[in-house]
Amino acid sequence: MSRAFVKEQDGGEAFEDLPDRPVSPHPNLVTPEGLRQIEEAVERLRREHGEAQASGDRAGVARAARDLRYWQHRLSNAELVQPSRDPRTVHFGATVTIERDDGRRQTWRIVGEDEADPARGTLPHVAPLAQALLGKSVGDIVEAGHGQAEIVAIG
Incomplete structure (x- = not known):
């Protein structure tokens, strides 16, 4: 009780x-x-x-x-954290599109913990996938769950 x-x-x-x-x-x-x-x-x-x-x-x-x-x-x-205008690397506030091993494409925006809602495409910066993406560039391969994913776009 x-x-x-x-x-x-x-x-x-x-x-x-x-x-x-x-x-x-x-x-x-x-x-x-x-x-x-x-x-x-x-x-x-x-x-x-x-x-x-x-x-x-x-x-x-x-x-x-x-x-x-x-x-x-x-x-x-x-x-x-003010948004960066540098589209070359993944940073806090960036929108990132990945392609998984099985061909699925997913797009995430990396945000703060309190504003994150994965069902709406926002991922907390402390999530394992966000941590794997931060600092990476288009074409880089990252660990994504039980497989790998390629970064195909950064916005």
């Missing part, structure tokens, strides 16, 4: 602070879009926290406070 809700002696509920969300040990590199997403999350959570306090929603206050702590921390240590 979650310790966020603890029964008080009189039958009411008391709320403890929820445990903090885990924070990555890696540098918090962000694209300009990623920084904007973090700033928007902080503003949204400030509003949600205030609304939950005003309505007496103690569970909502606890959730918003926990998430606000996380995003404020991520904002405080965000390292903005």
Whole structure:
């Protein structure tokens, strides 16, 4: 049972602070879009926290406070990386197309951890594939999962 809700002696509920969300040990590199997403999350959570306090929603206050702590921390240590205009090598913020051994082509944009969504084609810079791609050029072969892939385009 979650310790966020603890029964008080009189039958009411008391709320403890929820445990903090885990924070990555890696540098918090962000694209300009990623920084904007973090700033928007902080503003949204400030509003949600205030609304939950005003309505007496103690569970909502606890959730918003926990998430606000996380995003404020991520904002405080965000390292903005401006996009490079050099298409010769893979870098943070670059869009890379690879061709796998089985002929599949995949395109990824290498971004910060909080803005990554592989289903939408964004890959966190700390992912093994991103690490294999960084610093490489068109024509280079990299380890990609259980096989290899060739870099066919960098944008």
